[in-house]
Amino acid sequence: MTLGIISLTVVISVILGVPLGLRSALRQGTRTDRTIGTLSLVALSTPPFVLAILLIAVFAVGLGWLPAGGWSESWPDSLRFVLLPSVALAGYLAPQVMRSTRQSALSILNLQFLEAAEARGLSSASVVLRHLLPNSALPIITVIGVNAAALLSSAVIVEVLFGLPGFGLLIQEAVASRDYTVLQGTALVAAVGVVLVNFVCEILYRIIDPRIRIAS
Template identity: 35%
Template sequence: MGRYRFILWRPLQLVPVLLGVSLISFLLVHSIPGDPVRVLLGTRATASVIEATRAQYGLDQPLALQYLYFLKNLAAGEFGKSIIFKVGIPKLVVGRIVPTLFLLGYAILLSVVIAIGLAVLAALYRGRLPDQLVRVYSTAGLGLPAFWLGIVLIILFSIELGLFPVSGYGETPLEHLHHLFLPSLTIALALSPVLIRNLRASLLVEMEADYVKAARSRGIAEARIFRRHVFRNSLIPTITLLGVNIGWLIGGTVVVEQVFSVPGLGSLMVSSIFARDYLVVQVVTLAFALAVILTNFIVDIVTVALDPRIKL
């Protein structure tokens, strides 16, 4: 149990990280040109109405005081109300978080399947045609922008072949799988090249390790050595790399949700930024930061569980 002692103190790091994220997001969103009250009321609103609305939402206070009020409300569980959507922010975020979580889980699953399949193929056929093709894909895939890849997939599979919807989320779980396949595949095709390169390299190193040679000399079947030893040990750095890339993955959903019109947190953040809906942007940013921290925490636990030699 000593190896898992970090589980007790690691959550304490959550507080300063979230405070830093909240401060940076607060300063950045308030530096965006424009006034959310004018966006809300339109160009014909009188000066008195604008000032009254600013006072209603606390936007007439100094920035430092607004930030302190924001922290105070967060500590009390009061997230405020969206200026543009006119509903409580918790209700707004909860309504949008499920599509984003579904998309993230779907994309991670596809990324892992693609990465494991192609990396194992490349390692087993090292130097031959399958390995060369996988290496070309993993190199070319690093330079493909997610928004461009999404548009290409829409043109090919939605418009030309009519196999998948252009946008939306669907109503039932099966419809979710159908509607979100192309968005998830877009993210997976952008993420998997990094995982493939890492896993392929780890597999090749493990396949030449001394303990593998010793197992072969004892007559143990190659498939059993690969499955029980080589593959498991090679997964550890790849899992760590996947955890590091979760931040990029979450950021990628913002762009992909816009391309495919998925009603998730990413599209909510973009629309809130354009509308200068400060509170919504800050809360969604904190939600993304919390997701990244918790994911890295889970990755640390899995890494320690896979390799008894690792201590955090």
């Protein structure tokens, strides 16, 4: 359950953060850039558990669109239960992805290979998708890898709020019963998970950027 929530959080953060970061970089200094920057600052300043409570109050209690907690045994129905927790965690990760994308894109925008692509007659969308975005991808992967441990710790708290059967509920029950063996086991699994995430990031570096493969 915890792995599923974190995976969906990463997907949501990339879907939101990368386009907003590119948009902010391409509109540097405009009202759009300032608006996106302000919204990302507000989201980043809001703790995930506070955002989770707000999401429950609005989308579960107020509008009734999504469940406020619980779990379903079948996978298609389970997506409804993990959506709000993943959005709450994405409020922490998506602004960092956005900022990283913006900063990386700004450092590339004035390079000659982009000017050469435009001189060959490529459309603005082709230049962004085929040249600007791939060269801005490595810092995005780094942000996700660096924040793996923070995502895991935040997911534990969010799972308790939504009553989901994951690391959060397991740790809560272990603390209540003073089961130190379970606590040590969860800490070990979490540490291994963080190491694996960073290992996957290293592999993605080599896949995305051929210069890393050549240098090694």
